């Protein structure tokens with residue numbers, strides 16, 4: 001079910017050299033419980049990384065939780081850089097317990113920060129503020145692009161916001177990438193390691209093609225009871241995708257079944273016209289019946305599994321095994337991987353579609369399995 | 381089945397063994413005779429002390445019983461202070477004050493000075509000054525170093541985006557020269573001086589910097605004399621404190637290299653401080669704190685043994701670090717931890733007596749301290765300190781009342797140090813008798829409930845395949861986060877009364893905030909200048925040194941031994957970056 005207004009989308013993060021994430025985790029949980037979509041960038045994040053993410057996600061506001069000092073400089077730099085990119089409509093607010101004093105807040109608000117929440121503020125006060133301050137209808141200002149040959153992150157982000165809200169997209173005359181554009185769908189159950197695998201593929205692509213750009217469209221489920229809030233957390237574990245050549249957008253499923261969002265197709269269509277060589281689409285953690293990529297949405301599809309899917313019988317029920325071009329058994333260092341591999345191989349053979357089966361250990365640096373996957377999938 | 385299942389079994393077996401002794405005390409005359417003889421000897425050996433008011437007391441508080449079954453339960457189930465299973469304390473005498481004119485002179489190096497105050501601010505020179513100030517308030521030299529954010533994350537002060545964070549919340553250390561400045565004027569070669577360093581992700585590099593600095597001042601012969609602790613507990617970083625630099629496997633290897641080195645060359649060093657503090661401060665329950673800390677500890681033991689390091693050599697060099705907060709569990713938590721550790725080490729790992737001891741540092745809880753009516757924090761800390769000492773912690777840090785706002789100012793640090801002195805030196809609670817508080821029915825009930833809850837948590841982790849596998853499932857993190865959320869909700873709903881915040885709050889409007897300690901930008905820039913100067917002077921040597929380090933990493937040699945050379949010409953950030961190129965970066969978990 002879609003609410004009357006789309007949910008509020010905000011980005012939260014903890015500054016560089018700071019790992020105090022307990023407060024922000026609690027604030028995130030509380031906001032999600034009250035219907036907010038929180039894109040969480042994680043801790044130890046630079047001004048640049050926060051601003052990049054805020055712009056790409058085109059969030060309403062950026063919430064920063066800072067404890068290790070230097071907050072006056074840090075928050076001010078964030079506001080400054082947002083404005084420099086023409087993204088002054090993205091607000092900044094935050095907290096840091098008692099480490100941010102009232103005198104600091106005066107300076108920070110003067111420099112464009114909306115509000116600082118002091119130590120001991122009740123969680124309900126924070127939720128009420130976010131709803132009131134950032135909850136109203138937001139007008140989507142489409143950039144004029146008739147002559148543009150290259151899109152800034154900011155322009156592209158606005159196009160995606162339009163696609164999300166089903167506003168018609170102006171036609172674009174952009175240069176297609178020299179190598180063409182490849183769209184790859186990556187599905188799999190939660191915990192199989194899709195995000196890690198994507199980040200590792202991105203690393204290889206960026207290294208191999210020093211000028212190529214990559215887009216990632218990542219999905220997470222919206223809560224059904226909690227008034228539709230969602231934790232969009234796929235940015236936090238990314239290492240190599242925190243790069244100016246990578247454009248990432250996180251989407252909540254907003255009640256849409258099957259692993260993607262209602263607006264996914266529109267978003268992919270926009271991305272396909274924007275000069276990316278590689279577009280990676282990550283589904284939410286899917287169930288057995290789901291078949292997310294239909295109707296020519298992608299060029300190739302991958303199913304990522306971990307060896308602990310249960311019995312052979314469970315395997316029979318996984319619908320994606322019938323259609324995926326490539327099946328990856330990640331975490332193949334775990335016990336049971338050998339059995340899993342032979343059972344899945346057998347299952348694929350019976351399909352007689354020449355599907356490929358690979359094993360990876362995505363968490364391992366320079367894993368040879370990931371190299372092979374990259375070569376088969378992205379760089380054939 | 382993971383090691384935790386074996387630990388659980390061993391605890392059960394130990395309980396049954398105690399019951400068998402109790403049975404024998406009742407039924408077996410030979411056993412009973414021996415037991416009573418021993419009891420008589422113990423009682424007979426207890427000295428009498430006289431308090432300043434003239435009261436005469438036994439130095440050791442034994443249960444007042446002649447009942448053989450009770451004696452057996454006490455001696456085997458709790459143990460005398462300093463005896464297996466160490467429920468009462470790791471060492472017998474703990475905080476007892478030597479009689480003013482006693483003939484027995486304890487060598488100063490043997491004094492276990494409990495007061496250890498965590499300090500670090502600004503640049504190395506500033507912290508050095510604070511160290512000299514603090515040691516002026518103590519009987520021996522016990523330094524405890526806090527590092528700033530960039531250092532904790534293994535970065536240099538000239539890294540992009542860190543200006544503003546340099547020297548905040550701890551001291552900025554980039555090079556061996558900073559390390560020399562940090563400890564200038566302290567006798568690092570003296571057995572009476574001990575230095576603790578709270579750092580984890582880059583711990584091997586930081587310890588290498590420390591060794592290199594000490595060698596510059598005192599010569600190569602100083603290495604085996606160095607005495608102190610480095611935290612280096614990487615598992616709780618994944619679970620709670622978030623300061624990992626490398627993938628876990630690589631971090632564990634670097635750690636094991638360091639432990640191997642210190643075990644062989646620095647027999648007075650504690651190369652790891654297995655910490656629950658950060659777990660609890662991240663919002664866990666007291667039980668989670670204890671269970672995760674102990675299970676992490678057992679995981680390290682397995683790891684070091686697998687490397688072939690002798691458990692009876694490294695076992696005595698493991699130490700622990702727990703949080704002491706206000707919930708009732710804290711009345712007994714360390715006691716129970718000591719017992720579980722001792723039984724696990726003896727009965728599962730076959731470690732000898734010295735390796736069975738759970739040597740403990742407690743820090744009072746920072747999270748229990750609040751900004752509203754912040755001077756109440758003095759009282760909170762005092763209550764926490766009292767519980768820590770009831771639990772016979774080996775050393776202690778008391779937080780300053782301005783904790784919610786800032787790196788403590790001198791005023792509140794002084795009060796925090798005095799809090800411990802008042803408790804241990806001024807009050808009579810701890811200086812006359814050992815084990816004054818153990819053994820009450822209330823304490824025994826809480827002990828039992830806490831022990832059962834910890835073992836149930838072991839069971840959960842075991843079912844996930846043990847600590848490392850549970851970590852991959854995000855189990856500990858997710859449990860801690862849920863507990864933290866509940867804790868905050870309880871504050872805001874009033875279930876958890878916090879005086880001055882949700883009860884008896886001052887309604888007269890805004891309260892004055894204490895003075896905050898900050899590092900001015902000018903000073904931060906000075907650190908950047910110093911670092912650049914160091915890099916310029918070593919521009920020729922450092923690439924070669926890094927290449928040598930890289931080849932040791934690639935060839936599987938002991939990285940720590942090489943690091944001690946590398947730090948002579950390379951900065952912390954240069955080393956971190958090179959290592960990350962080889963082994964990869966840590967991938968954060970949410």
Ligand code: B12
Pocket residue numbers: 012017018019020021022023024026027063064065066067068069093094095096097098099117118119120121122123126500526527528529532548549550578620621622623657658661662663745746747748749750782783784785786787788868897
């Ligand atoms: C918990 C804690 C830790 C835990 C963190 C665990 C974790 N994963 O988060 C541990 C033990 C690991 C830790 C470590 C360190 N800590 Co610490 N820590 C604290 C402590 C005790 C509480 C902070 C907290 O989480 N409170 C709970 C939250 C929920 O409440 P709150 O802070 O009042 O915040 C409220 C509002 O401000 C608001 N809020 C906060 N953020 C945001 C963001 C948004 C968007 C919104 C809307 C609202 C909001 O939400 C809350 C609602 O009531 C504080 C001291 C204190 N009592 O505050 C020190 C403190 C922050 N730490 C400090 C330091 C120095 C460190 C270390 C650098 C020490 C060192 N040298 O090793 C390390 C660094 C760790 C790292 N990786 O960065 C200093 C900072 C000093 C300074 N800036 O000058 C403090 C102030 C303690 C002190 N006085 O020295 N720490």
